Structures are given as structure tokens and as C-alpha cells.
Amino acid sequence: MVTEKQLLDPHHWVKAHADYLYSYTLSRLNDEEQAKDLVQETFLAALEKVDRFEGKSSERTWLTAILKNKIIDVYRKKSSGLANIAEQKAEEEQKDFFEEDNGHWTQAHQPLPFGIEDHEPLRGKEFNHILQLCMQKLPAMWMSVFTMKHMDEATTEFICSELRVTQANFWVIIHRAKLSLRACLQKNWI
Amino acid sequence: MNPLKKVIYNCKQATLLIEKRQIRKLSFRESIELRIHLAGCSMCKLYNKQSQIINQMVLQLFHDTELQVSTLSLDENFKKELQDRIEGELNK
Numbered sequence: 001m002v003t004e005k006q007l008l009d010p011h012h013w014v015k016a017h018a019d020y021l022y023s024y025t026l027s028r029l030n031d032e033e034q035a036k037d038l039v040q041e042t043f044l045a046a047l048e049k050v051d052r053f054e055g056k057s058s059e060r061t062w063l064t065a066i067l068k069n070k071i072i073d074v075y076r077k078k079s080s081g082l083a084n085i086a087e088q089k090a091e092e093e094q095k096d097f098f099e100e101d102n103g104h105w106t107q108a109h110q111p112l113p114f115g116i117e118d119h120e121p122l123r124g125k126e127f128n129h130i131l132q133l134c135m136q137k138l139p140a141m142w143m144s145v146f147t148m149k150h151m152d153e154a155t156t157e158f159i160c161s162e163l164r165v166t167q168a169n170f171w172v173i174i175h176r177a178k179l180s181l182r183a184c185l186q187k188n189w190i
Numbered sequence: 191m192n193p194l195k196k197v198i199y200n201c202k203q204a205t206l207l208i209e210k211r212q213i214r215k216l217s218f219r220e221s222i223e224l225r226i227h228l229a230g231c232s233m234c235k236l237y238n239k240q241s242q243i244i245n246q247m248v249l250q251l252f253h254d255t256e257l258q259v260s261t262l263s264l265d266e267n268f269k270k271e272l273q274d275r276i277e278g279e280l281n282k
Contacts, residue, residue: 010280014273019263027255036264040272047279103200111236114243128251135248149213150245151252156213174213175206178241185244 005055008062013043017060021067028071028147030136038074042067068152072162075144079163087139094179111182114189127189134184142177145170198226204234208241 009016018039025035046066053062097109105111135143144163148154154162160170204227207220216224228235 010276011273013276014269018269018272022264023255027252036268039264040275043272043276044279047276098202103202105201105233110233111240113236114240128247128254131244131247131251146248147252150248171206171210175209178209178244179205181244182237182240185240 006053006058006062007055008050008053008059010043010047010050013046013059013063017063018043020060021063024064024067025071028151029074034074038067038070041070045070072148075140075148076163079139079141079144084141087141090139090142090180091176094176097179097183109183112186112190114185130185130188131181134181134188137184138177138180141165142173142180145173146177146181149174198223198230201227201231201234201237204228204231205237205241208234208238212242212245 021039021042022035025038026032029035029038042063046063049066057065096106098104099106135146138146141163145159145165148159148162149156156167156170159165160167165173204224207216207224207227210216210220211224228238
């Protein structure tokens with residue numbers, strides 16, 4: 001088997017990869033200005049690492065790996081400090097989801113059918129739009145954990161160490177994020 | 191209340207197990223508890239279905255967004271400046 005050693009060609013980076021990296025970032029951060037900044041930072045950081053490129057992966061895979069780390073940095077920053085207020089607020093909202101004494105769904109928040117449970121998931125634009133809005137409403141930390149898990153299929157250990165959350169907290173966040181997302185869909189779709 | 195009963199009658203705990211199950215294997219005990227809960231709780235059964243559908247749709251949404259490269263492309267000026275900057279760095 002012949003494996004071709006991959007080469008880097010910075011003269012064509014923007015033409016070949018900028019749009020891809022931009023959409024990759026946008027789908028994970030949803031902020032155009034920030035996405036532009038990250039694409040730029042990625043190329044500049046990559047230039048400094050050109051010597052260390054071993055040619056084992058494609059140019060695009062290599063650039064994407066650099067970008068991924070930058071996105072995680074953003075997640076980390078967003079999830080610290082003031083952002084916790086959003087988290088507290090979202091936690092507060094969930095207090096009404098279940099009865100305090102026995103953990104049953106409360107009448108006001110119990111799941112109702114979306115009307116799409118029994119067929120092939122509806123790929124309608126409208127539902128996707130609401131889903132997107134509901135995801136944006138999640139507190140930054142929940143969104144970060146949720147995205148890393150479901151979109152990048154990162155391991156739980158990796159997410160915990162990168163975002164500095166404990167395993168126990170990870171499960172709490174995964175649970176809370178889904179409860180919020182589902183409740184938001186129910187409120188805005190039905 | 192003993193811990194087993196706690197999950198069997200507790201939707202908050204049951205929904206946590208539903209989320210866990212989609213990411214890792216439940217312990218034997220957890221899986222029995224959840225099964226018993228779901229057998230008797232139509233609301234959590236519905237939650238379970240919806241939770242899985244949401245995961246599928248989120249994945250689909252991410253995938254679609256990534257495919258929309260053409261509609262999400264950067265403007266040409268930005269790209270030109272960026273490539274110029276890279277050339278500048280290369281010539282340093």
C-alpha cells in the first residue's frame with residue numbers, strides 16, 4: 001500500500017479551506033464576526049506550526065484540528081464568570097418541571113406529543129428553525145457540552161477535561177440541556 | 191423511601207437515566223429501574239421518544255449547516271485580505 005505524504009500549501013489555504021472552516025465554526029458558534037476571527041486565527045496559528053506538520057492527515061483535517069481547539073477555548077471562556085447567571089436562570093426555570101416532593105412531571109410541564117413522534121423525523125425548515133432558536137437559548141456551558149457530545153461525538157472524559165467539569169456535573173448538564181431544549185420545542189412548536 | 195422506589199416513581203430521575211442511556215451503557219440496576227418506570231409512565235415514554243428524535247434532528251441540523259458551505263461563504267474582500275496577510279507572514 002502506498003500512502004502519499006500530504007503537503008501543505010499556504011498560498012492556497014484561503015481559497016481551498018476558508019469557506020469550509022467558516023461554516024464549520026458557524027454551525028458550532030453561530031456568531032459571524034467571531035467565526036471570521038477564528039478562521040483568521042486558525043490560519044495564522046497554522047503558519048507558525050507548518051514545520052510540525054507530519055503529513056499524516058490532509059491539510060484540511062489538520063487545519064480543522066487547530067480550529068477545534070480554538071472553538072473549545074471560546075466555549076470555555078463563554079462558560080465561565082458572568083455566563084453563570086444564564087445558567088442559574090435556566091436552572092430556576094426547571095424547578096417547575098417536576099414536583100418537588102416526588103419528582104413527578106408537573107401538570108404544566110408534562111411532555112405533550114409534537115405530532116412527529118411516529119413517523120420519519122420531520123425535516124421541515126420550520127421545525128429546524130425553532131430547534132435552532134431553542135439551542136441558542138441554552139446557557140453557554142450547556143450548549144458547549146451538548147454540541148461537543150452530539151456534534152463532535154467527543155468522549156465524556158475529553159469534554160470534562162476540556163471544559164473543566166466533573167463527571168457528575170456532566171450528566172447534570174446533559175440532562176438539563178435536554179430538558180430545556182425539549183420544553184422550548186414544546187412551547188414553540190405545538 | 192428506598193432508592194429503588196425512588197427511581198421507579200420519580201420522573202426527574204428517570205429522565206436523567208434516559209439521557210445517560212443514549213450516551214453510555216446503564217448499569218444493570220439502572221436499566222431495571224428505568225424499564226419499570228417506563229412500563230408505568232406514559233409521559234416519560236413520550237419524553238424518551240422525543241429525546242431521541244431531538245438528538246437525531248440536532249445531528250441532522252449540524253450536518254445540514256456544514257453542507258451549506260456555498261450559502262455561508264465568506265465575502266471575497268475578507269478572503270483576499272486574509273490571503274494577503276498569509277502571504278505577508280510567509281515573506282517575513
